[in-house]
Amino acid sequence: MRKHRGLAPEDRLFFDKSRFARLKRAVEDLSWLLRRGYAQKAAVELVGNRYQLTRRERHALIHAAWGGENRRRPVSADELAGRTLCIDGFNLLITLETALGGGILIRGQDGCYRDIANVHGNYTLRMETEEAIKLAAEAIKTLKVKEALWYFDRPVSNSGRIAKLVNEIAGRYGAAMRAKTSDRVDSLLKACGDVVVTADAVILDSGVAWFDLAGWIIGHEIDKPLNLLDFSSVQ
Structure with a gap:
């Protein structure tokens, strides 16, 4: 039987306001490092350890941060x-x-x-x-x-x-x-x-x-x- 692609048990952490605020600060820090040429893997480990993020939060961190590369604007x-x-x-x-x-x-x-x-x-x-x-x-x-x-x-x-x-x-x-x-x-x-x-x-x-x-x-x-x-x- 097929399952839903819903919440994982550990996703309850994302609904904790204080943890989410900390994750936002982590995204800011990771983006800052990426804009300055730091390798993603090392930067994620550094930021993740600083903010004591779980594996699931680190996965969200990677998807949220952006190094501001010279990307084309999206087609409308x-x-x-x-x-x-x-x-x-x-x-x-x-x-x-x-x-x-x-x-x-x-x-x-x-x-x-x-x-x-x-x-x-x-x-x-x-x-x-x-x-x-x-x-x-x-x-x-x-x-x-x-x-x-x-x-x-x-x-x-x-x-x-x-x-x-x-x-x-x-x-x-x-x-x-x-x-x-x-x-x-x-x-x-x-x-x-x-x-x-x-x-x-x-x-x-x-x-x-x-x-x-x-x-x-x-x-x-x-x-x-x-x-x-x-x-x-x-x-």
Whole structure:
């Protein structure tokens, strides 16, 4: 039986106001270090130890902080009509599943929405999976996108199954999108030639044109309460 992509037991820490205030200060410190060229791994360890953050809080810290790289400004929703989207499949899907399932969401300093599901190599379909894909299909139609290409990492478990499901839902809802698996998703995204959909900072900082589709869907198509940790105003 499928489970929800909801809160983890340790996520109760994020609802403690004093701990969240401490996490915000940690985000400020990490961003300061990243802007000055410190290596992320060493900087996260330094800041995490200073503020005595748990492993889960450190994961949120990484997703929230931003070194202020010379990234291109995001493409606006009004500019997407007639464009092709290259979608980081698991990145988009898991964030939407998390939003629908009531899990913890991060809005980072760069304004991007991210989950902290920490899925690496082992993806399992959730109760929210089909609804998340349907929301993406409706968004693609609403935004008048010419075509959306979903790329899923082949080595990740169930990647073929989820690509097949995306294609089935695309046909069912008449959405101009198709999915495939690949061993080189990052390379395909960087070579997209049009608009990339991801919240992966490494890809965003490579100079691609990008759009935060997860954030747009969360803001326009999901009307349920969110467990959102917003760091976008932290400098």
